[in-house]
Amino acid sequence: MLIRRKQPGDSAQILPSQITSESVYLNRRTLLQAALATGVAGIGAAWPQPAAAATTPLQFKRNAAYSTDEPQNTYEQITTYNNYYEFGTDKGEPAENSGAFKPAPWTVTVSGEAEVTGKFTFEDLLKPHALEERVYRLRCVEAWSMVIPWVGVPLAAVVKQFKPTSKAKYVAFKTVLRPAEMPGQRYNVLDWPYVEGLRMDEAMNPLALLAVGLYGKSLPNQNGAPLRLVTPWKYGFKGIKSIVEIRFSEKQPPTSWNISAPHEYGFYANVNPNVDHPRWSQARERHIGGGLFNSKVPTRMFNGYEKEVAGLYSGMDLAKNF
């Protein structure tokens, strides 16, 4: 048997399985910290959690024109505080329960009012495009926010490759339905699978991003691996995750939260400090990661992307079209 000795800088010889994943060493850190703490306090928190599926580094260029220079949230914050009900409704559950999810191989079905339709592998879908990094603000409908460095391709570029016809007024998206891998789908808290949609001109807006990565690495399962939508001027729930279907349609497609509570969540879901959620104010938001002494700050119209997107909605009553 030939044994090849490791050379300095010989990183290609290191198998992905040999690298300690971030979640594992973070867990180890928690364990050590807990071991130092005396008493019962540590036991609950230190219990090892299943390690998340491995992520791989990506090749990309930063798109500075579409990036905010506000301080970014940490990788840990972005990957442990998630709304992804398919893996559970608590913020920590997506990280804990998504270990069994298989984001590869992945196929996306394209249908409806377009010249190019059919099934496309994840790789085929992205091959024609260069990945770019964009640091976007994310504003959740629950009045909290983050700053996240996504890696992805402009949605407009992907849409164009399918040559939508003049009848295509909307584009609809669907999340994968896999109750065996997504424990949250075993309970009908929402009508599974999750569906979302955009008006065609919204989808073509340069801000709309199909994200495949986060912090330079492929998306972790809890953040919507392998492919998700990011529309930073809209509330986070518009950012549908683990997309398996793209459909072009003439009629406005149904959207999951709107089906669940139509008086609370509209089709547009644009970030708007002047239109409150029926049960809470949208005027202010808490930026995640500021610790205990971190009260809410004012929310900006269209989450601060007014210049880029306000034109899409000129003449519309945004209180009615919330």
Added chain:
Amino acid sequence: MPPTVVVRRYIKPALFVACLVPALLVTLKAFNIGGDLGANAVETVQDTMGQWGLRLLLVTLAITPLRDWFNAPWLVQLRRMLGLFAFFYVAMHFLNWLILDQGLYWSGIVADIAKRPFITIGFLALLMLIALAVTSTNGWMRRLGKRWKKLHRLIYAIVLLGVWHYWWQVKADIREPLLYLSIAVVLLGWRVWKARVKRPPVSVEA
């Protein structure tokens, strides 16, 4: 049945410490001991305090039924402490909202209490709970006499408002508030049932 001296010397101090554990754990986590408060620390404190407030309200409400089911009158000696701890957690829940969440942003606070029904009912429950906490002393029991018991029946309303407050702010997953509601319904339903059984029977003609 444990003698009163055992209840006083051992059981009550042990219960006191047990009731402090959730608050202690949150405090330790705030200093990154035994875990941390997560990405949204203010929300973690808010939820923990609110949940323990509600749980202890239910435990307080369970004392009377437990006393009857297990023929354990000594349990009643624990009720005031449990009720006061429920108040403590609810008060922390409120203060956390006022100071850390809202940052004493008064116009927003007043608007939220007036305009957001789930906050309105939570605030109402808090006001009632304050009345019960203030009148929980022996002195107030004496002064109020028979009216004390009547006043303290407010806990029934407080528990229901508390569950409702929780239910109303959940986005879609109502399983947990439903569990609390079920427990409250059992504890309150048992009281209704007992009151009906106790009532002198109306003469019924055969």
